[in-house]
Every structure is written in structure tokens, then in C-alpha cells.
Amino acid sequence: MAGTRLRRRDTRTDFWPGFVDAMATLLLVIIFLLSIFMLAQFFLSQQLSGRDTVLNRLNAQISELTELLALERAGKRDLQDTIAALQANLGDATAERDRLQGLLSSSTDTASQAGGQIALLEGQLDDQKQISDRALAQVELLNQQISALRRQIGALEAALEASEKRDQDSQAKIADLGKRLNVALAQRVQELSRYRSDFFGRLREILSQRSDIRVVGDRFVFQSEVLFPSGSDEINPQGELEMTKLADAIKELSGQIPPEINWVLRVDGHTDNRPLSGTGRFRSNWDLSAARAISVVRFLIDQGVDPKRLVAAGFGEFQPLDEGDTDEALARNRRIELKLTER
Structure with a gap:
């Protein structure tokens, strides 16, 4: 019996390197699992940060388009004011023409002068009409550009909504994965607790x-x-x-x-x-x-x-x-x- 104990003490000292190796291997496994978890978290954060970048870029484009739309609207208002002024001038010219025609009918002596003035006023009236037509064409072009800008804003808003929905879906998937992981861990803990209870009960018996x-x-x-x-x-x-x-x-x-x-x-x-x-x-x-x-x-x-x-x-x-x-x-x-x- 004493010889057996002596041999056992001699061999115990040989187990210590093996025990240290086992602990080192266990530590490496834990570090490996933590590394995998950190990589997964890193890739998820990269994906979410990429989505944030896309959202910021879309918001910047919307801001730029909104500013362009405001400028176009201001230009449209200026052209409308110009048209109103031209129309007022046109009304004045028409009134003057009518007045001169009245003078022509009442006085033959001033007919030639009135005719010259009428011709001059009609020429001015034609010029005003051409200016008015160009202004109307510019207004129409601005309306088309505004419609195009509105369509672009609508497309950007739709893309933004789709991106937000994808982000919400990703968050929901992450939350669901966490819940399932917690449930699995809880089941493992419950199983181990049951075996621990059985083990302690068995130890009490023996x-x-x-x-x-x-x-x-x-x-x-x-x-x-x-x-x-x-x-x-x-x-x-x-x-x-x-x-x-x-x-x-x-x-x-x-x-x-x-x-x-x-x-x-x-x-x-x-x-x-x-x-x-x-x-x-x-x-x-x-x-x-x-x-x-x-x-x-x-x-x-x-x-x-x-x-x-x-x-x-x-x-x-x-x-x-x-x-x-x-x-x-x-x-x-x-x-x-x-x-x-x-x-």
C-alpha cells in the first residue's frame, strides 16, 4: 500500500504539464469563440454603417434638389411678374392705339401723324407680344423642369423608404436571433441544472x-x-x-x-x-x-x-x-x- 502511494505521488507531478496544456487549449478555444463573435458584430456594424452612409447621401441629394426647386420657383415668380408688367404695357399700348384711331377719325389734318404713331405703337405692340411669348415659353420650360424634379424627389423618397424598411428588417432579424440564442442557452442551463440535481441526489445516496x-x-x-x-x-x-x-x-x-x-x-x-x-x-x-x-x-x-x-x-x-x-x-x-x- 505504501509503495502504491509512493508511485502515485511520483506520477502526480507528471500530470501538471498536461493540466497546464489543457487549460491553455481551453483558453485558446474561448479566445477563438470570442473572436468569431467580435467578427460577427463587426460585420453587422459595417453593414449598418453602410446603410447609414447611403441614407445620409440620399438626404443630401434631397436637400440639394429642394434648394434647386426653391430657386426655380423664385425664377418662375420673377417671369410671372415680368409677364404681368408686359401685359400691363400691352394694355396701355392698345388704349393708346384706340385713342389715336379716334383722333384719326376726328381730324384729317393729323391723320398722317397719327398713322405714323399708330404704326410705331403697333411695332412696339408686336415686340411686346414676342417678349411675352418668350416669357411664356420659359415658364413652360420651368414647369417641365419642376415636374422632373418632383419625379426625382419621389424616386429618392421611395428609395429612402425601401432602405429604412431593409434596415428595420435587419434589426428584427438580429433581435429574433438574440431571442433564439437566449432560449437555447436557457434550455442548456435548465438541462444542466437537472443533471446537477440528479448528480447531487446520487452523491447524497452514496x-x-x-x-x-x-x-x-x-x-x-x-x-x-x-x-x-x-x-x-x-x-x-x-x-x-x-x-x-x-x-x-x-x-x-x-x-x-x-x-x-x-x-x-x-x-x-x-x-x-x-x-x-x-x-x-x-x-x-x-x-x-x-x-x-x-x-x-x-x-x-x-x-x-x-x-x-x-x-x-x-x-x-x-x-x-x-x-x-x-x-x-x-x-x-x-x-x-x-x-x-x-x-
Whole structure:
């Protein structure tokens, strides 16, 4: 038995590089997934910013066309004022012609002079008519240009509405995708919670309802005295017996959880806040807590538990269950916690 334990201690030191490699691989996978998520967010933001650019360009074109329309309308008003003035002049010329014709009929002596004046006024009247015709043609051209501008504005407004609708559809799709993702994550959490409940129930059965082994929240807690001598990370015979039962329960659970649930059993080591003596192999409570968690993980691996399903962590004295300084409070804080969680 002593030879077996000696060999086991010798081989435990060989697992540490493998454990570091596993943690590094896990970190790389997490970084890869975060990178994919950030790329997806980047492409979505680029697509939305592109749409914003198109909308800004369309709004700028609408503003320019609106200004052109205002200028054309002002020009139309000026031409209309000119036409009104010409029409007024035309009315005056017609009145003068009628007056001169009256003078012609009343006085033969001034007939030749009146005829000359009439001819002159008729020439002026023809000139005014030509100017009026040109002004009317310009007004018609302006009306056509205004109609064309209105059609362009209508087309731009339709394009703007279509772009806004596409943007709303994209936002709706993103919101729907988020909802479906939340539902899927909630289902995974519910499934893992159900298996955690079954696992803890099984542990309660096989560990005989011991008072020094209990459930606290979502964790299964072993008092350190059950597994380790004081200040040591070597599992005692009674602890090996309990850990063997735990390993059997984990292997049974592994066959029940669906493969798509990426679960791990996290082994957390905790100590009390009493400082260690300087003569031991551990420099701090943190080192001791981490070494104890690793010892539990190595023992479970020796019992056939898949190393991919195990994680070891040390918390030292910094996560106490009881803030008191009595012997009972310190004993409660010295513990090994097991937490079934998703990777």
C-alpha cells in the first residue's frame, strides 16, 4: 500500500504539464469563440454603417434638389411678374392705339401723324407680344423642369423608404436571433441544472448523508478533514474511499448527459485564514488550496474519470463560508467544493 502511494505521488507531478496544456487549449478555444463573435458584430456594424452612409447621401441629394426647386420657383415668380408688367404695357399700348384711331377719325389734318404713331405703337405692340411669348415659353420650360424634379424627389423618397424598411428588417432579424440564442442557452442551463440535481441526489445516496459532506447552493462541499491531514495535499485512506464513490458517480453521470452539453466538474480548494508555518512545502494557503484541488482531480483521473471533464482551482482563504474566527467557522472554511457547470 505504501509503495502504491509512493508511485502515485511520483506520477502526480507528471500530470501538471498536461493540466497546464489543457487549460491553455481551453483558453485558446474561448479566445477563438470570442473572436468569431467580435467578427460577427463587426460585420453587422459595417453593414449598418453602410446603410447609414447611403441614407445620409440620399438626404443630401434631397436637400440639394429642394434648394434647386426653391430657386426655380423664385425664377418662375420673377417671369410671372415680368409677364404681368408686359401685359400691363400691352394694355396701355392698345388704349393708346384706340385713342389715336379716334383722333384719326376726328381730324384729317393729323391723320398722317397719327398713322405714323399708330404704326410705331403697333411695332412696339408686336415686340411686346414676342417678349411675352418668350416669357411664356420659359415658364413652360420651368414647369417641365419642376415636374422632373418632383419625379426625382419621389424616386429618392421611395428609395429612402425601401432602405429604412431593409434596415428595420435587419434589426428584427438580429433581435429574433438574440431571442433564439437566449432560449437555447436557457434550455442548456435548465438541462444542466437537472443533471446537477440528479448528480447531487446520487452523491447524497452514496455518501450516506454525512454531516461533513453537504450541499451549499449549487456546490457539493467536502470538509478538508474528510480528505486531507492538516497542512497536507495527500488524500487520506478515508478520503480515497469517498473519492472512489465520487468517481463512480461521475462516470455514471457521464453516460447520461447528452454529448452536446459541454460540461465540466470544477474542483475548488479553500482554506481558512490561518497562515502556514514557514517550514512546510507550501508558501501560502493559496498554494495549499490549489494543491488539494489538483490532488482530487488526479485521484479522479486515476479512477477512470475523463480529464476533459475536470477542472481544478485554488481560492486560498479568500472565499470563506463563515466570516467568524472561531474553530467551528475556520473548520467550515477549510473545504473542497464540487460544482457541475458548463464549459
